[in-house]
Amino acid sequence: MRRPPKESAESARIIGRRALVVGALQLGLAGSLLMRMRSMQLEQAEQFRLLADENRINVHLLPPARGLIFDRNGVLLAGNEQYYRVTMTREDAGDVETVLRRLSKLVPMTEEEIQDAMKEVSERSRFVPVTIVDRLSWEDISRVTVNAPALPGITAEVGLSRFYPQGADMAHVVGYVGPVSDYDLSRTEDRDPLLQIPKFQIGKTGAENKMEQTLRGSAGTLHVEVNALGRVMRELDRQEGEPGADIQLTIDSKLQTYVEARLEGESAGAVVIDLEKGDLRAVVSAPSFDPNLFVRGISVKDWTDLNENPYRPLAAKAVQGIYPPGSTFKMMTALAAIEEGVLDPEETIYCRGYTEVSGTRFHCWKTAGHGNVNLHDSLKHSCDCYYYEVGQRIGIDKISEMAQRFGIGVRHDLPLSAVAEGLAPTKEWKRRVRGEDWRIGDTVNASIGQGDVLASPLQLAVMAARLATGRNITPRLVHTVDGVEQGADADQPIGVNENSLRRIRAAMDAVSNNNRGTAYGSRISEVSMRLAGKTGTSQVRRITAEERARGVTSNADLPWERRDHALFVSFAPVENPRFACAIVVEHGGGGSSTAAPIARDIMLQALYDGPPPLEAYPSNVRNRIEEQQKRIENRIAPGAYPTSDRA
Structure with a gap:
């Protein structure tokens, strides 16, 4: 059947248009190929010649x-x-x-x-x-x-x-x-x-x-x-x-260097906190080591020397080391009892040199005893028997609760290696960890910072900072990251009655500034810079009844590793505290004789932002201090630490 002429004409037109489109596409593709070939042969010839020579990218x-x-x-x-x-x-x-x-x-x-x-x-x-x-x-x-x-x-x-x-x-x-x-x-x-x-x-x-x-x-x-x-x-x-x-x-490298030099010859940890924002001004562990040795590849000899040194230079004692806090812990026991209403600060407790609990004698450091003492005198003289009694009244759980509030048994969030949690023990902790019931003797030991209680110098510094301010001071190490300030929020009140804190501060003031205080020999003579503190001596060995009967062996007569740890916590100035400091000298002997003088020197260096005048020291130690300052001053001389741009 033949198509009408009109349909045939329309079909021819459609075919013609399609042929034109296909032809145009073919022409465009051919043109593109030609342009690409021209580019490869002329413009990119050198590149492909290199590739032909087995070059690669x-x-x-x-x-x-x-x-x-x-x-x-x-x-x-x-x-x-x-x-x-x-x-x-x-x-x-x-x-x-x-x-x-x-x-x-x-x-x-x-x-x-x-x-x-x-x-x-x-x-x-x-x-x-x-x-x-x-x-x-x-x-x-x-x-x-x-x-x-x-x-x-x-x-x-x-x-x-x-x-x-x-x-x-x-x-x-x-x-x-x-x-x-x-x-x-x-x-x-x-x-x-x-x-x-x-x-x-x-x-x-x-x-x-x-x-x-x-x-x-x-x-x-x-x-x-x-x-x-x-x-x-x-x-x-x-x-x-x-x-x-x-x-x-937040570290002040000049103060850090001073503390490192002041601790020379000791195995110790020390921490200084700025009380305004909790900035850590110095975090020192002595002895130390040269970190450049590790970057460049440490030798076998250097590695062996560091690992076999009994003073453990690789250990970050200031934050990683945990020690029985000894008498520096007594403020926690006292505050717990006062806050619970089981202790009147003016009440006196008789110390006869020991307290007997369940047939066991717990001795005071002063063999003859202190007689009748109240809260103020118990801290000034560091009477142990007072706290044996107070600890039994309040119980370990309340003591530990107060200790944690002040930073002990708490892992502080800092960008440092192996920051220790310490230990503020409870009855539940002993059952869970040791499978044993808590005993009254455990509380007696813990009440004076012995037994299971453990704290780092960092934690003790935080405790001193919170006692000084009544605020929940949080330690801060990073000041800025690319110029942006980090973690500078205001601290909240600690939640302890201010009158109770004033009594503790007054007693700590007496420790350092009353002529019968245990740290009087390490006082600051400049009245406006007066130091408040608390000594501590923690035992690392058990003293037997036989040894007590014949006379307790002095630390000087013991091997170094069996001597007591020496501790001191402090803040200054008393009237308007700016810094808190804690120091632990491993096997240093007595807190009053070893740790307190070092802490006093560190605090003065921080308060004066450099070497203090000799008049700030008691007159009987000024000659020794002058010689000491001369030995150290070269390490912290102005201009000794040049800054550097990014390499």
């Missing part, structure tokens, strides 16, 4: 600059320094051993280092650069660069490494960095590709470790073109990473 991660750490005054505590290193990429190297042997003729490498490098290269992905040698001189790196064609897979680079200008003085606070290890990777869920770079430095201890994410920054990338011999032909693209944030700590 490599992508490298660019480690960011680690954030700097400063003290409260802008003094550099942790910085970055440039150094030269050589890396190897296995997929470009070919025969790894041959290349390493050639390299060893150009830069110092032992046979052991060659074997270690071969092992590490074989264990890493083929495309991951592995650091072979670092901390090279300019002459070494120049030889490597000149001989690059004979060293496929080898790249000479400039890197950044950490350094600590304050050395040992800040080691336990700032910490140190070291190469990332398999152990580090096994303990983290962090998938940052930077961690896969061999010998990439991460924080190992201290603030370096706890603020790793803040300090690390993020990686950049570098695209380079290399030829078949491994020579870099050109840099194609570079995207810099984000440097880590700079951190400013």
